Amino acid sequence: MKSGRGAENAFCHFHLGFRGLRVDAKYKPAEIEPKWQKFWEEHRTFEVEVDPKQEKFYLLEMFPYPSGRLHMGHVRNYSIGDVMSRYLVMRGKNVLHPMGWDAFGLPAENAAIENRVPPAKWTSSNIDYMRDQLKRMGYSYDWRREFATCDPDYYRWEQLIFVKMFAKGLAYKAKSFVNWCDRCNTVLANEQVEQGYCWRHSDTLVRQKDLEQWFFKITDYAEELLEWTEKLPGWPEKVLLMQRNWIGKSRGAYIHFPLERAVTDPETRQALDRIIVYTTRQDTVYGATFMSLAAEHPLAEVLSKGTSQEPAVRKFCDRVRREDKIKRSAEDYQKEGVFTGAYCRNTMTGARLPVYVANFVLMDYGTGAVMAVPAHDQRDFDFAKVYDLPIIPVVQPAERPELRAGEMTEAYEDEGLMINSGEYNGLLSEAFRRKITERLLQEGRGGPAVNYRMRDWLISRQRYWGAPIPIIYCEKCGTVAVPEKDLPVVLPQDVEINFSAGSPLKQVESWVKTRCPRCGGEARRETDTMDTFVESSWYFERFCSPRCDTGPFAPEEVGYWMPVDQYIGGVEHAVLHLLYARFWTKVLRDLGYVKFDEPFTRLLTQGMVIKESFACPGHGELKPAEIAADNTCAQCGAPVAERIEEGKPLVKVCKGHGYFFPEEVKAGKCRKCGLPLQTGRKEKMSKSKKNVVDPADLVDRLGADTVRLFLLFAAPPDKEIDWNDEGVQGAFRFLNRIWTLASQNLGKVKDIPAGTLVKHDFLAGAPDEVALFRQIHQAIAEVTQRLDRFLFNTAIAALMELYNALSGFDPDRGEDRPRRRALFRLGLETLVTLINPFTPHLAEEIWRELGHRESTFRLAWPTPDPKALLREEFELVLQVNGKVRGKAQVPVDAPEDELRRIALTHERVRAYTEGKAVKKVIVVPRKLVNVVV
RNA sequence: GCGAGGGUGGUGGAAUGGCAGACACGCCGGAUUUAGGAUCCGGUGCUUCGGCGUGGGGGUUCAACUCCCCCCCCUCGCACCA
CATH class of the missing domain: 3.40.50.620 (HUPs)
Structure with missing residues (x-):
């Protein structure tokens, strides 16, 4: 066939040495892909500049x-x-x-x-x-x-912005309880703690440390x-x-509860005469019967000073503060507390309220102090039961028997009518909430408050490989920002990474030692780096x-x-x-x-992207006798782990032998202990789970275009992709088919001048020409619509349909051969144009072979011809009682009466309506007729 | 527990309230080939061939994967937040 040589001649002058498609040429992505990558680079195809006109x-x-x-x-x-x-x-x-x-x-x-x-x-x-x-x-x-963000040219500007934030108070240093990961050797932001574990080390519990750290406000x-x-x-x-949810806004009120005896804050030397609480249920204030403070609350130990409770409170606070987050947030965490020895007054009733320190109160949220209303808060209820504290219901549920303190088995947390609340009895709790807030404000005993769950962003990291925080500590001038002209503070090179004495930077004396920018005296650099x-x-x-x-x-x-x-x-x-x-x-x-x-x-x-994994499940929960001395499973020697589950005591379990590669698996049993493996579990690809597929291997074997196409075809973009190797092969075969179709027909369509494609009236051609022409424009319309909505998988399906139509079309069969060939070329060009964003190398190669000089990169996206999308006939669906019984080809402009007549006289329809009275006929224009009998 | 998103062939997945299963993978049959992780053609939800089928049950409608109510299951996020 002459097509092969013809193509070669057309491109022999092309400087990158394009050789052209031949009939027998195989699709070889390993050859064409690097070639086009080089072309794009040499032609600076992807470079863009500001252009206000565009x-x-x-x-x-x-x-x-x-x-x-x-x-x-x-x-x-x-x-x-x-x-x-x-x-x-x-x-x-x-x-x-x-x-x-x-x-x-x-x-x-x-x-x-x-x-x-x-x-x-x-x-x-x-x-x-x-x-x-x-x-x-x-x-x-x-x-x-x-x-790269580690370039000083990049982080110098980050440091500049830090300095500006510092000047505005948006970056500040504060001492607080922070999350510490022993594996990372550094602190973590709240956002980086997941269920009490480090976000990078899901098996490492985060500890609480009291450290001075940098925060963003x-x-x-x-x-x-x-x-x-x-x-x-x-x-x-x-x-x-x-x-x-993370920001966690809530609306409530601050309420001041006067202390029976004022105390002096040891740090500020100020007299403290009240406890301030934050609550969203200020309507239940009359039911507050005790007070709970967080272990970290500054008043906790101060209040117990000099009372017989002092040692107990200190011991309790120390213990709670050391407990890690996972333990404190476990469902079965025992609600515990200790009496401080001090009392305050219910600000509304004047009742004497004992002040407790309780392990479930968080210093992080609100004021770290909670007014305890056992009748209407489950935690307070549980606590009151344990410590035998009074329960006073103040919100009466509608249409329910009256709440009686002695009979309650759980707190009532919903809305209702006020009782036991002085002059407010009978009000709706919701209305009272507004009223009491106003009164508290007027009387200087509190007022409305908004609270957020989100805390400030902790950005200090005691690590070397990060952007240095541009701060200098001077004995005389205190904490001083590095002046703009001295930025960047460059991270020193040749540092030995060693965490035995804190951050590695601390050990670089030559770097740490510096001059104070303000007074010129000796000073030291901040050694923390930024998150x-x-x-x-x-x-x-x-x-x-x-x-x-x-x-x-x-x-x-x-x-x-x-x-x-x-x-x-x-x-x-x-x-x-x-x-x-x-x-x-x-x-x-x-x-x-x-x-x-x-x-x-x-x-x-x-x-x-997920894939099936194979894991040895282990031997489950172990009794002490089943655990060997070295903390391994006595049955199989696998490591033993502690498991914390909601509402259950801590259990020890055999962790099993981990994950296996598919090729290691024989008959679905663990090689080490013979347990049936957990298979069929689809998990995120990761080395540790031994279910990774390396994209590089696939690109080497099948090409980048295939990998791209498969990843977009396998699922909608927001859903998981369940990896399967056959699917990738399918994508590869599809590209092969396009390649073959193009190379086999190149000789027939190569010499058609570009301008002639639009001159033909394809809609006047043979039925198969009309059909292909319509398919081409339908593909344009569908791919466009779907790309606009990120539905890549169905866009590719539309491309496959176009390919199927094109491959079933013989350009040489009918009478008007030039027109048929032109149509075929139009179809091929459209396919190549539409597939270009997905598989650009393949598109460039075929496009070039079709005789075009320009890259496909800036090719204009086609628009569908409205004439091609218009249909003269459509397939009328004929239903009897909602079930499809037949179909008929009908002109699109057929009036409803005509559609009705076609349906009622249709042979298949009559078979189902014979002898029955037609009750109703539903006609949906251009769609269907439903005959109800 | 709270919140969100999902349950459709053997598999991935399609379907403005109007033909369920597009497109592909896999599988079956055939053709071709020295060979193929190749190519081509045909078939492929189940079925006792009447029908039945979108997790289960009810409802609205001429018509429901799609809308409403109840239940089950899965995934993800949050979880003593006062």
């Missing part, structure tokens, strides 16, 4: 931590982003699509300890490797904008962060809800002008590109990164750097 679109995927190699989750995230980016470019948008590195973090230090490689070196070699991997995927990033922005969750329609409701979530709170702004050296970014560029129009990333950042970034944006706004309120207009959270 509509901008900022498309961003969450940048990766350079852990070493790309995993499937990255590839999914970035494939989604790349399809959208390429699609939007084709739609004529000026698309900013950058990539960089979230380069500070613990793994670099851990690697340094294990392999004696400096973190900087480890990180940069990882970046080099992963950058190559990203390029090998064909992603359309403007690589000129790349940076995110609570100043709590209300605004909350309000804006109502004004982000482009975000998934789920994420907004998680943020709202790495600080870097990821503003990197998207830096991408707008990554080399700016006069400020964190150039205002014109940020003004043009920001906010990010579409952000894409994992849902695991719903409250961490996404909340911090929103906060930081508002800070930048208030510092005058930016003019917008929110960084991300639309958010897409993509699902995980």
Whole structure:
């Protein structure tokens, strides 16, 4: 066949050495993909600049931590982003699509300890490797904008903003109980503690430590962060809800309870004559019968001073404070307390209330003091039962027998009518709540209050590999910010990573020792570094002008590109990164750097990639006799773990032999102990679960286009992908089929001049031509609609349908061969154009072979021809009693009467209506007729 | 416990209240090939061939995967928040 050589001739002059498709040529992604990647790089195809004449679109995927190699989750995230980016470019948008590195973090230090490689070196070699991997995927990033957050050119601006925040009181140092992870050797923010465990080490309990630490005053922005969750329609409701819950706003009141005897605060030397509580049920104040303080409450020990309770209170407070979070939040955590020896007065009734310290009261929330109303709060009820304290019901449920203290078996926590509440008896609790709040305010005994669950953001980390906090401590001048001209405070190199004496930076004397910028005297640097979530709170702004050296970014560029129009990333950042970034944006706004309120207009959270795993389940709960001396299972020698479950005492369980690779599994039994393995459990891919599939292997074997296509086809983007190797093969075969179809027909359509495609009246052709023409335009319409809604999987299904139509069409069979060939070419070109965002290498290659000179990257996205979408006939569905009994081809403009007549006279319909009275006929224009008998 | 999101063939998944199962994987049969993780053609929800089928039960409707009520199960988030 001559098509092969013809194609070769057409492109022999092309400088990259395109050889052309041949009939017998196989689809070889390993050859064409690197070729086009080189082409894009040489032609600087993906570089973008500010262009006020063009509509901008900022498309961003969450940048990766350079852990070493790309995993499937990255590839999914970035494939989604790349399809959208390429699609939007084709739609004529000026698309900013950058990539960089979230380069500070613990793994670099851990690697340094294990392999004696400096973190900087480890990180940069990882970046080099992963950058190559990203390029090998064909992603359309403007690589000129790349940076790593560990570059001093980046974090110097972060330090500058820190200094400005410090000046405004938005960054401050305070002593407090903080979360400490022994594995990380550092403190954690509240957001980084999951059910009492470290977010990075799900088996490491977080301990409480009393330390002086740096915080960002995110609570100043709590209300605004909350309000804006109502004004982000482009975000998934789920994420907004998680943020709202995290912020945790509640409305209530402060109430002052006078102490029977005033005490003196040992620190401030001030007289303290009252306990202030926060409550959302101020309507139950008449029912308060005792007072509960947190163990950390400053009054707890002061009140017991000099009483016989003093030693007991001290002992209790010490113990509770040392207990870890998981223990304190377990369901079966015994409600315990100790009497302080002091009393206060119920501010409304004057009753004498004993003051307790209770282990369930949190210093973190409200004022750390709670008025205890056992009749209407279950915790107080339980506590009162244990310590035999009085119960006074004050809210009477409607339509229920009267509450009697002695008969209550649980607290009544709902609304009702006030009783035992002086002149307020008979009021609705809800109305009384407003009334009493007003009165408390007028009488100076409290007043309305709003409380948030969210705490300030703890940003100190006692680690080396992070951005240094730009603070100097001077004996004379105190805590001094590093002046702007001295920034950046550069992280010293060649540091031995060693945590035996706290942060490694502490041990770098030459770096720590410095001069006070104010008085010039001897001073020492802060050795804490910033939480790495600080870097990821503003990197998207830096991408707008990554080399700016006069400020964190150039205002014109940020003004043009920001906010990010579409952000894409994992849902695991719903409250961490996404909340911090929103906060930081508002800070930048208030510092005058930016003019917008929110960084991300639309958010897409993509699902995980999961795969079946094989785990040895272990031997379950063990009795003491079944545990060997070295704390292993006596049956099989596997490690033993402690299990804490709601409402149950602590149990010891055999952990089993962990996970196995599929190829290690024989007959579904554990190789070590013979237990049947837990199979069929689909879990997030991870090394430890031995269920990872390395995208690099797949790219080597099947090509980047196949991997991209499969990840987008396997499921809608927000759902999990259940990995299966056959599915990837299917994607590969589909691309092979397109390739073969193109190469086999190239000779027939190659020489058709481009302009002639639109000149034919394909709708006047043979029926199969009309059908194909319609299919082409239907595909355009469907793929467009679906891409606009991120429904990549069904968009690809529409492309497959187009392919199926095209492959069933013979361009040489009918009479008007030039027209049929032109139509075929139109179909092929449309397919290539529409698939370009998904599989750009394949698209470029075929497009070039079809004789085009330009890259597909800026190809105009096609619009469907309305004439092609119009139909003359449609298939009328004929139902009897709602069941389909027949179909008929009917002109689209047939009147209702005609549709009715067709239905009633239809043979199949009559078979079901024969001898029965037709009760009703429903006619749905252009759809169906339902005959009811 | 509270909140959110889900339950559709052997599998992943499609369906503005209007033909359930698009598209693909897998499987079955056939063709072709020296071979193939290749290609092509046909079939594929179940069925006693009447029908029955979208977790179960009820309801609204001419018509329900879709709307309403009750229940079950799964996933995720939060969880002593006063």
